[in-house]
Amino acid sequence: MMTALGLMSGTSMDGIDAALIETDGEGTVEMGPTVELAYNEEERSLLRQALADAVAMKRRNERPGALVAAERLITRKHADVVSDFLKAHDLSPDDIDVIGFHGQTVLHRPQERLTVQLGDGQALADSLGIQTVYDMRAADVAEGGQGAPLVPVYHQALVQAAKLAGPVAVLNLGGVGNVSYIARGRDPIAFDTGPANALIDDLMMERTGIALDQDGRQALAGRVDETVLGQLMAHSYFGEAPPKSLDRNAFSREAVAGLSTPDAVATLAAFTARSAAAARQWLPAEPKLWIVCGGGARNPAILNFLRAETGVPVRTADEFGWSASMMEAQAFAYLAVRSLKDLPLTFPSSTGVRKALTGGILAVPGQKRVSA
Numbered sequence: 001m002m003t004a005l006g007l008m009s010g011t012s013m014d015g016i017d018a019a020l021i022e023t024d025g026e027g028t029v030e031m032g033p034t035v036e037l038a039y040n041e042e043e044r045s046l047l048r049q050a051l052a053d054a055v056a057m058k059r060r061n062e063r064p065g066a067l068v069a070a071e072r073l074i075t076r077k078h079a080d081v082v083s084d085f086l087k088a089h090d091l092s093p094d095d096i097d098v099i100g101f102h103g104q105t106v107l108h109r110p111q112e113r114l115t116v117q118l119g120d121g122q123a124l125a126d127s128l129g130i131q132t133v134y135d136m137r138a139a140d141v142a143e144g145g146q147g148a149p150l151v152p153v154y155h156q157a158l159v160q161a162a163k164l165a166g167p168v169a170v171l172n173l174g175g176v177g178n179v180s181y182i183a184r185g186r187d188p189i190a191f192d193t194g195p196a197n198a199l200i201d202d203l204m205m206e207r208t209g210i211a212l213d214q215d216g217r218q219a220l221a222g223r224v225d226e227t228v229l230g231q232l233m234a235h236s237y238f239g240e241a242p243p244k245s246l247d248r249n250a251f252s253r254e255a256v257a258g259l260s261t262p263d264a265v266a267t268l269a270a271f272t273a274r275s276a277a278a279a280r281q282w283l284p285a286e287p288k289l290w291i292v293c294g295g296g297a298r299n300p301a302i303l304n305f306l307r308a309e310t311g312v313p314v315r316t317a318d319e320f321g322w323s324a325s326m327m328e329a330q331a332f333a334y335l336a337v338r339s340l341k342d343l344p345l346t347f348p349s350s351t352g353v354r355k356a357l358t359g360g361i362l363a364v365p366g367q368k369r370v371s372a
């Protein structure tokens with residue numbers, strides 16, 4: 001068993017989640033304390049600028065425009081989260097065997113073998129004195145995989161430990177949605193389903209200056225425009241067979257521009273649910289249960305739409321004693337341990353990589369940098 005601290009800064013760009021787990025990187029996971037640190041408005045706008053500037057990137061080590069400043073911010077803020085976490089729980093760096101550091105995705109174009117996660121793993125390891133596994137998507141993409149989703153192997157460990165009768169669909173609703181289909185005796189089938197909260201957040205930011213629909217209030221007050229929803233669902237992504245994955249900004253909210261804020265948000269929330277439910281067409285059997293995690297698990301409008309679309313029970317991760325909001329941070333802790341043990345992170349059925357593959361770069365404190 002190892003003590004691992006996972007750090008995630010997701011596509012919603014709302015902040016950093018940190019979660020401690022004890023795990024063997026296989027069937028055993030014990031969940032420990034967690035902490036989250038929100039980005040302030042100035043930091044968010046730097047990250048938004050970094051996403052815009054990343055569009056021009058051709059090679060993953062380039063850092064045009066705001067990307068240098070954004071990477072510095074990401075690394076420093078992650079170091080702060082860990083220091084605060086250690087202090088709050090009276091821990092020392094020696095108590096942590098490994099950090100799993102996801103970084104901030106600013107660009108994801110697997111078809112060009114390009115996926116970019118900002119964050120200097122070596123600098124983080126040096127400043128904290130804790131070995132750090134980072135850049136966990138790169139090896140998969142270099143081998144022809146999508147580089148996402150990576151969490152399915154963690155979803156599988158939880159579903160198996162809970163002895164749930166499958167098949168189970170675990171749905172993460174962050175900025176982007178991704179599903180893991182977990183059934184006995186097979187590797188997880190997984191892919192990105194469509195938008196989750198990113199379109200809702202962007203629309204809310206534009207119209208109200210607050211980047212979320214708190215507790216789904218706008219969506220619950222609005223009416224879904226079925227014509228507009230049909231236009232949104234006509235996107236070619238939904239007709240593509242997996243493996244497939246998405247950039248945060250793959251979808252446009254243009255189609256809802258003419259609607260009132262409640263109707264626009266309701267329609268986008270329904271879009272999230274309908275596109276997630278449409279994942280079933282690529283699964284070998286109908287899931288008996290959907291378990292929702294990520295910030296979308298706190299949006300009752302999305303959960304209601306998902307119940308209507310799937311017709312089977314939809315529960316949140318918290319109802320199983322897991323953590324909807326910390327699932328990904330825990331997953332990156334788990335993946336770091338798997339990386340140290342040379343166990344696979346990705347599978348042909350999750351990213352389309354040719355064969356099950358480990359990944360991640362190990363930064364040991366004080367180690368000399370090897371240029372890529």
Ligand SMILES: Nc1ncnc2c1ncn2[C@@H]1O[C@H](COP(=O)(O)OP(=O)(O)OP(=O)(O)O)[C@@H](O)[C@H]1O
Pocket residue numbers: 008009010011012013014172173174175176177197198200201211212213214215216293294295296298299325328
């Ligand atoms: N109480 C809430 N009500 C409605 N929506 C919420 C609530 N809490 C969080 N969210 C939504 O969840 C989002 C954050 O989700 P999460 O932290 O899972 O995303 P992420 O990890 O950044 O993204 P990804 O999984 O795509 O990398 C917020 O941007 C917001 O839209």
Ligand SMILES: CC(=O)N[C@H]1[C@@H]2OC[C@@H](O2)[C@@H](O)[C@@H]1O[C@H](C)C(=O)O
Pocket residue numbers: 010011105108115147148149150151152172174175176177178192245246328
């Ligand atoms: C490139 C990238 O960062 N993708 C994220 C994003 O956010 C959700 C979805 O798209 C998922 O595929 C992935 O994150 C989770 C943590 C994953 O890799 O499993």
